[in-house]
Amino acid sequence: MRALLRFRHGVHPPERKERTAALETRRMPYPPEVVLPLRQHAGKPAIPLVKAGDRVERGDKIAAADGYVSVPIHASATGTVAAVGLWPHPDGSYDQAIRIAVEPWSAQAARPRLVPEWRGLSPREIVAAVQEAGVVGLGGAAFPTHVKLSPPKDKRIEALVVNGCECEPYLTTDHRTMADFPDRVLLGVRLMMKCLGVPKALFGIERNKPDAIEAIRRALPGDIDVEVLPLTVKYPQGAEKMLIQALTGREVPSGKLPLDVGVVVQNVASVATIAEVFETGLPLVERIVTVSGNGVRKPANLIVPVGTKLRDLLDACGGLSDDASEIVSGGPMMGVSQRDLETPVSKGTTGILVLTEAEAQRNRTYPCIRCGHCLDACPVFLNPQLLGSLALKARYGEMEPLHLRDCMLCGCCSYVCPSHIPLSQIFAAAKTAIRKAKTTEPAKAPA
Amino acid sequence: MDLGALLLSALTLGTLGLFFGGLIALSHKRLHVWEDPRIDGTVNLLPGTNCGGCGFPGCRAFAEALVGGKAQPAGCTNMGKEQVLAVAGYLGVEAGEARKRVARLLCAGGTHVAIQQARYRGLATCAAAKAVASGGKGCSWGCLGLADCERACSFGAIRMNRFGLPVVEPDKCTACNDCVEACPQDLFTLMPIDWKLIVQCKSALEGEPAEALCKFACTACGKCVLDAAPELIAIRGGLAVVDYGRIGTAAPGATARCPTGAIAWVEGRQVLDREPVAGSVVA
Numbered sequence: 223m224r225a226l227l228r229f230r231h232g233v234h235p236p237e238r239k240e241r242t243a244a245l246e247t248r249r250m251p252y253p254p255e256v257v258l259p260l261r262q263h264a265g266k267p268a269i270p271l272v273k274a275g276d277r278v279e280r281g282d283k284i285a286a287a288d289g290y291v292s293v294p295i296h297a298s299a300t301g302t303v304a305a306v307g308l309w310p311h312p313d314g315s316y317d318q319a320i321r322i323a324v325e326p327w328s329a330q331a332a333r334p335r336l337v338p339e340w341r342g343l344s345p346r347e348i349v350a351a352v353q354e355a356g357v358v359g360l361g362g363a364a365f366p367t368h369v370k371l372s373p374p375k376d377k378r379i380e381a382l383v384v385n386g387c388e389c390e391p392y393l394t395t396d397h398r399t400m401a402d403f404p405d406r407v408l409l410g411v412r413l414m415m416k417c418l419g420v421p422k423a424l425f426g427i428e429r430n431k432p433d434a435i436e437a438i439r440r441a442l443p444g445d446i447d448v449e450v451l452p453l454t455v456k457y458p459q460g461a462e463k464m465l466i467q468a469l470t471g472r473e474v475p476s477g478k479l480p481l482d483v484g485v486v487v488q489n490v491a492s493v494a495t496i497a498e499v500f501e502t503g504l505p506l507v508e509r510i511v512t513v514s515g516n517g518v519r520k521p522a523n524l525i526v527p528v529g530t531k532l533r534d535l536l537d538a539c540g541g542l543s544d545d546a547s548e549i550v551s552g553g554p555m556m557g558v559s560q561r562d563l564e565t566p567v568s569k570g571t572t573g574i575l576v577l578t579e580a581e582a583q584r585n586r587t588y589p590c591i592r593c594g595h596c597l598d599a600c601p602v603f604l605n606p607q608l609l610g611s612l613a614l615k616a617r618y619g620e621m622e623p624l625h626l627r628d629c630m631l632c633g634c635c636s637y638v639c640p641s642h643i644p645l646s647q648i649f650a651a652a653k654t655a656i657r658k659a660k661t662t663e664p665a666k667a668p669a
Numbered sequence: 670m671d672l673g674a675l676l677l678s679a680l681t682l683g684t685l686g687l688f689f690g691g692l693i694a695l696s697h698k699r700l701h702v703w704e705d706p707r708i709d710g711t712v713n714l715l716p717g718t719n720c721g722g723c724g725f726p727g728c729r730a731f732a733e734a735l736v737g738g739k740a741q742p743a744g745c746t747n748m749g750k751e752q753v754l755a756v757a758g759y760l761g762v763e764a765g766e767a768r769k770r771v772a773r774l775l776c777a778g779g780t781h782v783a784i785q786q787a788r789y790r791g792l793a794t795c796a797a798a799k800a801v802a803s804g805g806k807g808c809s810w811g812c813l814g815l816a817d818c819e820r821a822c823s824f825g826a827i828r829m830n831r832f833g834l835p836v837v838e839p840d841k842c843t844a845c846n847d848c849v850e851a852c853p854q855d856l857f858t859l860m861p862i863d864w865k866l867i868v869q870c871k872s873a874l875e876g877e878p879a880e881a882l883c884k885f886a887c888t889a890c891g892k893c894v895l896d897a898a899p900e901l902i903a904i905r906g907g908l909a910v911v912d913y914g915r916i917g918t919a920a921p922g923a924t925a926r927c928p929t930g931a932i933a934w935v936e937g938r939q940v941l942d943r944e945p946v947a948g949s950v951v952a
Contacts, residue, residue: 308874308907314802315809316873561787561802584790616821616851644792651796654853 741765779832
């Protein structure tokens with residue numbers, strides 16, 4: 223494996239991390255109510271185990287995994303279940319969620335270990351405990367971690383890749399995780415290497431986080447082979463396939479997984495979470511969220527109970543400024559705008575950004591001038607200009623042979639477009655339409 | 670210039686031309702496929718819009734079905750009575766009886782009754798807005814009002830009203846299904862025009878939360894269930910659901926006590942710009 227430490231194409235958006243990069247993570251006070259959606263992870267939604275009126279303690283399992291690609295959900299605060307029903311979901315729809323009225327005075331009571339001690343467990347038992355603890359990828363996609371830790375037998379895995387890039391502007395959760403809890407991160411690396419049975423771990427961190435690189439390097443234990451590689455600062459360096467190319471020089475073929483080139487990629491926040499659940503014995507009930515943007519008065523990196531409503535989270539950060547104009551869940555490149563402050567933080571929420579009118583930069587859209595900037599930006603080498611014009615004409619059938627499926631909606635094309643065409647939004651809509659057409663075919667039947 | 674070479678090439682090419690010409694003429698006779706000339710004749714009488722409302726993939730396929738006796742002229746949803754009779758006369762078959770179907774919108778939540786939680790200022794199509802927090806409309810099931818259906822309709826049957834809701838003109842609607850496919854919220858459904866009892870809401874919320882987002886939302890109060898014929902309406906998933914298998918028993922009285930007006934008795938065109946009833950309350 224030869225490290226190139228970079229990938230081709232991509233963009234350089236302003237980083238805008240300065241407001242939170244140096245702020246140590248701190249805990250936010252418990253909100254009066256938490257709302258835990260049953261669908262917080264990729265895969266099947268969890269099945270609720272509680273009903274209105276039940277008393278639950280922090281860490282109690284309140285919803286069970288439905289099958290293998292699914293994880294349970296645990297109460298993030300002690301309290302009483304107020305209702306199980308529809309609630310605004312971070313994706314903009316309404317979905318089933320468990321609402322818990324929090325008892326503030328007992329919310330952090332110590333309790334016996336719920337996750338077993340990892341020493342003495344076999345790799346398979348660790349993986350099972352990881353699922354039972356509700357751990358998912360905390361980089362945003364929320365794919366169940368235990369699935370990634372149990373690759374099929376016929377695939378040879380050579381290395382674990384730890385993703386500490388955090389290439390999205392504004393976000394500093396991974397940065398603070400590495401700087402504040404390097405020992406925890408490296409315990410997580412050790413556990414994951416044990417599960418996967420790999421001899422080596424490659425730790426990719428963008429060069430703009432020197433304190434994180436320093437902290438991880440200083441905490442490196444002598445008995446496991448972890449190589450810390452500082453990477454070129456470029457978006458989307460944290461995308462799985464880009465990271466693998468930068469660290470190993472290997473390209474993941476279209477339609478294939480990192481497994482196919484012999485690596486497993488884990489986000490640094492997921493790695494730290496694995497270590498945390500085994501250290502504390504408490505399942506995944508909280509995560510670090512960056513609250514930033516010029517529209518928020520006191521930006522912060524907060525440890526937030528999963529299910530905290532945006533309203534309570536923003537109140538804990540001093541509230542909104544007068545010129546706040548848009549709230550985004552996730553980073554500015556791939557995040558989703560939110561419309562309801564009642565929406566909860568889920569396991570996959572990396573940050574909450576409050577943008578002012580000036581930051582949001584809403585520009586008028588002009589017709590495509592075929593300049594080709596989007597082709598030079600696309601990290602997976604698609605032709606966004608052609609795909610975009612096809613999508614606007616609803617010619618979805620012609621988009622699939624042009625590898626629309628490889629598009630990960632990173633937003634580079636939208637970012638560079640001088641006509642301000644919202645290409646990645648168009649592709650998101652096209653992907654949904656194609657999925658819908660596939661599930662409803664054949665739609666027309668003789669009357 | 671050598672005259673011989675000139676002659677030779679003309680002769681060679683001429684012979685080749687004759688040979689292949691003969692081959693084509695021969696194969697034209699030998700491999701001829703006979704097609705009923707009435708198919709072409711019928712295609713000329715059909716509207717030629719290829720809308721698919723008849724259930725066949727285009728007008729030619731419908732013409733083949735007509736000639737083959739697998740369809741009746743009235744199956745075309747896009748022809749007037751005279752045209753239907755003309756086709757029937759040409760083919761010497763019965764015109765048949767068509768059940769007029771139209772696209773119905775399962776939402777009455779225009780901008781005057783449904784709250785908007787955020788302003789959507791991106792690309793002005795429903796599909797794109799759906800990808801961003803459901804376009805900012807409070808009700809995540811409702812009409813996004815950006816006219817994807819109006820653009821999809823080839824017959825000019827859909828027009829957005831002043832409250833941002835698409836109104837379907839039953840006379841122009843051919844039930845071609847294009848709007849059904851275009852709507853990212855799945856709000857259109859094709860139904861016979863004589864099914865008059867329609868629940869114009871898809872919100873799965875019940876009671877006050879539903880009405881807080883839209884004054885015309887179905888709150889699942891169940892009054893229509895009591896007022897309608899037995900088993901005609903049931904409450905399922907936060908909505909009143911009409912069992913169209915029993916539509917024969919439906920009467921306008923079922924809508925009388927609806928506190929929000931979500932369930933409507935629709936004669937012809939859907940009225941999507943009415944004002945909310947004053948003092949409407951949720952029981």
